[in-house]
Amino acid sequence: xxSHQDEVMVIEDERESRTYLVKLLQLEGFKxxxxxxxxxxxxxxxxxxxxxxxxxxxxxxxxxxxxxxSAMLRDPRLADIPVVVVTAxxxxxxxxxxxxxxxxxxxxxxxxxxxxxxxx
Amino acid sequence: xxxxxxxxxxxxxxxxxxxxxxxxLSAIVNSSLSAIVNSSxxxxxxxxxxxxxxxxxxxxxxxFGYMAxxxxxxxxxxxxxxxxxxxxxxxxxxxxxxxxVDHFETIRQxxxxxxxxxxxxVSPVRDAEGSVVGASKIARDITFQKQMEREREAARQQxxxxxxxRDEFIAVAAHELRNPLNVLTLLWRLMDRTLDRAxxxxxxxxxxxxxxxxxxxxxxxxxxxxxxxIRSGAFDLYRENxxxxxxxxxxxxxxxxxxxxxxxxLQLEPRIEGTWDRLRIDQVVTNLVSNxxxxxxxxxxxxxxxxxxxxxxxxxxxxxxxISPENLNRIFERFERITASSxxxxxxxxxxxxxxxxxxxxxxxxxxxxxxxGSIFIVxxxxxx
Numbered sequence: 069x070x071s072h073q074d075e076v077m078v079i080e081d082e083r084e085s086r087t088y089l090v091k092l093l094q095l096e097g098f099k100x101x102x103x104x105x106x107x108x109x110x111x112x113x114x115x116x117x118x119x120x121x122x123x124x125x126x127x128x129x130x131x132x133x134x135x136x137x138s139a140m141l142r143d144p145r146l147a148d149i150p151v152v153v154v155t156a157x158x159x160x161x162x163x164x165x166x167x168x169x170x171x172x173x174x175x176x177x178x179x180x181x182x183x184x185x186x187x188x
Numbered sequence: 189x190x191x192x193x194x195x196x197x198x199x200x201x202x203x204x205x206x207x208x209x210x211x212x213l214s215a216i217v218n219s220s221l222s223a224i225v226n227s228s229x230x231x232x233x234x235x236x237x238x239x240x241x242x243x244x245x246x247x248x249x250x251x252f253g254y255m256a257x258x259x260x261x262x263x264x265x266x267x268x269x270x271x272x273x274x275x276x277x278x279x280x281x282x283x284x285x286x287x288x289v290d291h292f293e294t295i296r297q298x299x300x301x302x303x304x305x306x307x308x309x310v311s312p313v314r315d316a317e318g319s320v321v322g323a324s325k326i327a328r329d330i331t332f333q334k335q336m337e338r339e340r341e342a343a344r345q346q347x348x349x350x351x352x353x354r355d356e357f358i359a360v361a362a363h364e365l366r367n368p369l370n371v372l373t374l375l376w377r378l379m380d381r382t383l384d385r386a387x388x389x390x391x392x393x394x395x396x397x398x399x400x401x402x403x404x405x406x407x408x409x410x411x412x413x414x415x416x417x418i419r420s421g422a423f424d425l426y427r428e429n430x431x432x433x434x435x436x437x438x439x440x441x442x443x444x445x446x447x448x449x450x451x452x453x454l455q456l457e458p459r460i461e462g463t464w465d466r467l468r469i470d471q472v473v474t475n476l477v478s479n480x481x482x483x484x485x486x487x488x489x490x491x492x493x494x495x496x497x498x499x500x501x502x503x504x505x506x507x508x509x510x511i512s513p514e515n516l517n518r519i520f521e522r523f524e525r526i527t528a529s530s531x532x533x534x535x536x537x538x539x540x541x542x543x544x545x546x547x548x549x550x551x552x553x554x555x556x557x558x559x560x561x562g563s564i565f566i567v568x569x570x571x572x573x
Contacts, residue, residue, distance in 0.1 A: 082367050088374035095381050156366035170426070172467060173370035174406045177377050179438055 073117045074188055075099040079109045079124040079136065080154070089123075089175075096181055098188060105129055106136025113140075118149050120188035121168075123180075126155040137165045150187050152180065231327040234313060237284060239264045239276060242322065251329055253299030264325075269297045283312045283323045296327065305334040355416035362413045369406055376402060403442070407478075410471065414541045415522070425465040425548055432460040432469070432500050432569075433493050439473045440491060447481055455492040460500050462571045468545045469569070472553075475538040476504040476565050484508035487562070499551070500569045507562040516557055542567075 076098045080086040083104070090102045101119070103109040105128045122140075126133035133153065140146040153165055156173045169183050225232050231248035235241050241264055244256040252259075252267050259266065268276055272295060279289055289310040296306045306327045313322040376399055383395065433456035440452055473491075480489045484506035492503040511519060522540045546553045550570045557563035 082371075084371045085367060085374065088371060088378060092374055092377050092381070095378070156363050156370070170428075170467065172410075173366040174373040174402070175370055176438075176442070177373065178441065182438075 073099075073119060075101055075119040076184060076188060077109060077112075077119045077122040077124075078102045079104070079106060079122065079128070079133070081105055081125060081128040085125075085173075092177070093184070096184075098184060106131030106133065106139070109136060110139055113146055118146060121150045121152065121184060123152045123154055126153060126157060134165065141166070152183055154180075231325075231329075233259075233264070233325045233327070234322055235264050235325065236322045237280065237320065239280060241266075248327070251298070251304065251327065252296070267296045267298070269295060269303065279308075279310050280323070283310060284320060286312050286314075286320050288312065293330070304329050305331040358412055358416050362409045365409055366406075369402070369409070373402055373406075407474070411537050411541060414471075414544075415537055418541070418544050425468065427463045428466055429461060429463050430466050432462060432464075432502070433458060435466065435470060436473055436491060436493055436502070439470060440477060442474075443477055443481060450481060450484065450486050451488040452477075453488060453490050455490065455494075457494040460493055460495055462500055462569065464549055464569060465545075468548075472542050472545050472567060473502065473504075475542045476502070476567070479538065479565075480504050480506035480508070480563075483563070496568075498571050500571060502567040502569070503564060505562065505564040510559040510561050511555065511557040511563055512559050516555060519555060520553070 076093060078086060078089055078093070078100055080089065080102070081104050086102050086104065090100045093100045101112065103112065106124070107130045109122070109124070110131070124133045124136060128136075131139075133155075137151065140149065140151070151165070151167050153167045153170045154173060154175060155170070168187070169179070171180060225243075225245045228245060228247050231251045232243075232245045233241060233248050234243040241259050241262055244254070244259040246256075248259070249255050254266065265273060265276055275294060279292075282289055289308065292308040292310070294306055294308060295303050297303055307330050308325060308327050310323050310325045312320040313324050315321045380395065380399075383391065387395070436456055437454065440454060444452060477489070477491065480491075485508040487507035489507075490503075490505045492501075492505075494501050520539050520543045522537060543553050546567055546569065551568045553565065553567045555563055555565050
């Protein structure tokens with residue numbers, strides 16, 4: 069098993085949601101790498117050590133959250149990275165993604181931070 | 189049937205003696221029948237087993253546009269549209285077997301080519317020996333009734349489409365609103381972090397108020413979506429394993445910041461693990477706690493959770509205004525509020541949604557209350573589906 073680094077990945081196509089979530093996580097002391105779709109994130113993952121946790125949105129252009137998650141699960145190097153889903157849509161859309169938590173927007177920031185602290 | 193029915197003289201054939209009485213009675217009966225047939229609003233027609241028309245009442249003249257003189261002696265196929273000619277074979281076939289055809293809904297054609305929706309009853313006519321010699325036919329024009337039915341059906345369809353359209357619009361709008369609301373929430377947190385030390389007490393208070401409004405907006409959105417979703421039957425549960433006590437702690441901590449003046453006590457059995465829809469149960473607890481705060485007169489609130497056999501129990505107790513017995517039955521209905529006081533905000537759907545969620549999990553929710561003393565809400569959630 070590859071050792072995970074203490075970085076959190078955020079994959080979110082909405083620019084403002086992404087920007088402020090990243091700022092907030094950084095303020096809380098996390099190292100953060102941010103991407104606007106699943107394909108960008110997969111590229112990054114191919115070149116770096118796995119992060120301690122990945123937060124992703126479901127609806128995104130290019131490669132959505134569901135496709136991204138399937139790609140992760142197909143790759144033994146990535147399959148066991150804990151994931152958290154954040155979605156503006158219905159929780160059932162996030163079902164069967166094997167996520168630690170599914171959050172509906174607007175985010176419950178405290179609960180998200182607790183989940184991060186438990187895993188990073 | 190034909191010629192007898194056309195008799196107009198009730199004393200026709202009168203002769204003294206038993207034969208005479210019989211024939212007088214017969215004449216009277218025939219004359220009454222004739223009057224009924226002539227004044228009927230339904231077309232009454234008789235025909236031979238070959239389908240040749242033998243009588244045609246005034247209503248038939250009016251309905252189909254052929255006078256009796258034109259119709260009698262012609263085939264009944266005269267009024268049957270070309271594509272329905274086979275129906276006559278079927279009807280005659282049954283009549284020959286001595287059977288009746290009841291309320292057969294079909295289409296017939298008038299002299300000027302109009303199509304009528306008709307309800308037909310055809311019965312065999314027998315001679316003195318009981319053999320079938322022809323058929324009598326009663327036709328009711330149900331064109332108007334059919335038209336009404338079609339219009340009602342179209343209106344029903346239109347209404348259903350309009351409702352579905354409205355629900356979809358609400359769903360899309362609510363989803364679209366979630367992203368800016370998410371950005372606002374994040375911004376609020378960022379400001380909260382940076383303002384911290386420099387802010388004065390009044391700045392702090394304004395800031396807390398803005399947070400409360402954010403929370404209210406997002407809960408309104410949730411409810412709006414839930415009502416449309418539950419109404420349209422698209423109410424799926426996303427079950428996952430989680431600890432109910434931890435969830436209750438998480439929910440109450442959200443309220444604690446905003447309502448720090450209200451003592452909220454927790455009595456939670458550790459680790460009540462079950463497979464439920466986490467976001468939905470979060471909503472149930474949120475609804476019950478927010479009601480307890482709203483109607484609790486700032487008195488202490490007690491929240492409990494424990495195992496009870498194959499169920500997990502959640503209790504939320506307040507010492508507030510309470511609910512009168514007549515209202516207690518109605519609080520779980522849609523758009524009901526516990527009080528009519530101006531203080532109660534929201535759409536009056538919280539408890540209705542709570543009940544739908546709990547019942548979707550196979551559980552129950554009930555309330556006990558005494559006016560002026562407070563209320564307790566008890567949720568039973570089965571561990572097994």
